[in-house]
Amino acid sequence: MNNTALTNEDKFRRQAVAVEAAQARIMPFVVPSGTEQVKLAESMGRILAEDVVAPHPYPFFRRSGMDGYAVKSSDTEYCHAEEPVLLQVVDNIPCGSLPSVPIVPGTAARIMTGAKVPDEADAVVMLEMTEPEIQDGRTYIKLKRPISSGLNITPVGYEISAGDRLLEKGRKLSAGEISVLATFGLASVPVMKRPRVAVLSTGSELLEVDEPLQDGKIRNSNTYMLASQIIEAGGDPHLLEAIPDHLDKARWIIEQALTDYDVVITTGGVSVGDYDIMADLVKGPDVEMLFNKVTMRPGSVTTAAVKNGKLLFALSGNPGACFVGFELFVRPLLGGMLGREKPFLAEIRAELGSDYMKINNFTRFVRGRLDLSNGKVIAYPAVLDESSVMVTIKDSDVLIVIPPTTTGIQAGQPVKVLKLPGGGW
Template sequence: MRFQREIVKVKEARARLLPHINELDTEILPLSQCHGRTLAEEITAPIPLPHFRRSSMDGFAIQARATKGATKENPVWLKVLETIPCGNVPRCEITDTTASRIMTGAAVPDSADAVVMLEMTQTAVKNGETYVGVEREIAPGTNVAAIGEELEQGTLLLHKGRRIGPGEIALLATFGHAQVKVYRKPRVAIFATGSELLEADAPLEPGKIRNSNSYMLYSLLLDCGAEPLMQPILPDDVSQAQTAILQAMETADLVITTGGVSVGDYDILVDIFERWDGQMLFNKLAMRPGSPTTVGVRNNRFLFALSGNPGACFVGFELFVRPVILGMMGKTEFDLPLITASMAVDFTKPSGFERYVRGIYQIEDGRVYVRPAGLEKSSVTLTIRDTNCLIIVPPGGRGVKKGDQVQVLMLKKLE
């Protein structure tokens, strides 16, 4: 298996993941605890919005026909019956000789069909009574939000599988969802392998490096809405690593390892996949970086063996791990957004496989341009800091030139 590997294209590899993605259990949480969680049910509007005729201005509720012929020089005078603040129910009936002072957001009397802005009126007091002078003709419906103007009853508000953010929180509160059904967070165990690795707080030693991949994966998992479970660094010992990984697969929903997937003498994940009783989905991809990325399934749980090179680990997560995690939380559309952009610079590094270049997009004069985030080597960590897209460079010897159109996977929204 170490040298005789079936080469699988990225599209085919992603397709092999799909039959094994299973939705997780759900739980009910208070709305205040739902930020960043994923809806496990569709939410429809139980009432129209607004559910009463609502004033959209500070002014006076009137009958529009009463203002016929009104001008600034010859206003129509109406007797003010009451003041209607927000939250109060109107008490007085409006006629063509009366009006009610009303605030923005307050309920418009059933007998009124318009609200005239305060700025279009003048007031006077006569014999202890307040009168408002309307200085122009007002059309029926002016400054009155009709029942259901924003949303009709039964309208689909939020799809199942939607990530809950500030806008979703506002809608859920508006329609009385104090308790919300959400998917349980996937519990994901993270193992870094390699006797050369040190913990992040350890002093450097000759020939050794600090473990950055586990922390990067931890952050990426939080961004997905998962619950990352940091595990101890595994040495280059097959039996010890296999025991730890298989134990983690009994309790976690998914396991990610980084390192040990290539063809070297100390690439222990290759030996583990040869020994285990699970199903291997693929172990060689027609892509750069991360060609030896390996994925298997055991007892309906994924084991993702990503490259130990930080750049390749990052790309492997975005292409393969993120979709699975989103699918476990009810997402049915989890592909990264794909756009076409223009190369801002030459990229002439040849590759026999399709290459996913960590890139930076920018918008100039309404067009999207992309460039590599820096030195394109799978072992480079610095470029991950600035990457907001993956530039897809077709296989072949020439790479792409400045001005060429390329396909780009967006990791962050266009801004």
């Protein structure tokens, strides 16, 4: 038997492992990506490298919750409609300004929302509860009911005390987190370095996206899809040259990528055809095969190997399978490298929204969408979920987990779903 026959025979002898087992084989190779300081304005989407504590309380001063008048509540203790109290207005405090006149009994200060309340005042009366009055050229306000101490004043430290933890290590920074950091004057942020991820494609059938369409060929969409997934997961994608259908040259390109980058992903070339070379590339005394078949659809021939502590993922060339393979295996690795406490896709329970009658000997990860109906979370499978189908990826916010079945699953049955990033749930 010749070497080609032996190689193909080996491809057919792949030993399948469960998804959870495959994930477990990957995670021991997680290596922290390191840390760096970035400007706050450039921190969107980055992963916090350490806990951030409040350097001061917030609010830092007592602030008014209303447009109105700062008063001493004791001045209003006995007033009522038949016997109102008059308080002389002695100051005007816009937001951002400081009180200029002490508040003494019988006086009040006009104040704007968010402005600093005078130290002597213990309440703010909203503007609508007062009546202006002029006497002897002086401005007064008339109050007709008692005012409670503390009314409409936000105290120091109401939201955060000095030393409180503002944000925890491993948190992804978005608009809310950045607002908090800016509020406390943190102009730079300690974040995890983005893992540098090389992306390579295989297959002579691929065209670049700017090439004219040719009969029998398809445009190379997977690398751009993967680059987007890498960015969303916190990595730094690098799109490299395509891998040729020449084993020695392909091996050199992969080895160089593993030297230069933290993680390497290939797409295509992992099936059992004569021209699918990734199975051959992950063999050798210096490469540790983690798995080369997974009991899942799509993407059962997803492959992972490690060399010198770095992971190589060989994902399917079919868009649907490539997408799922990244979400199940590459995303958790990157999340672990970035220090994320929960690197795997979040799981929820839902009710299947329509019949799924495909017979499966492997677990299926079906693209789908969630809906809320009568208080129930409903998961609707995509009509087209084949491995080669790419158009339904854009309409999916979950992967619906369909266990092996000889009969299919009917609508109304409970199912586990994995939430995809960017979904509304």
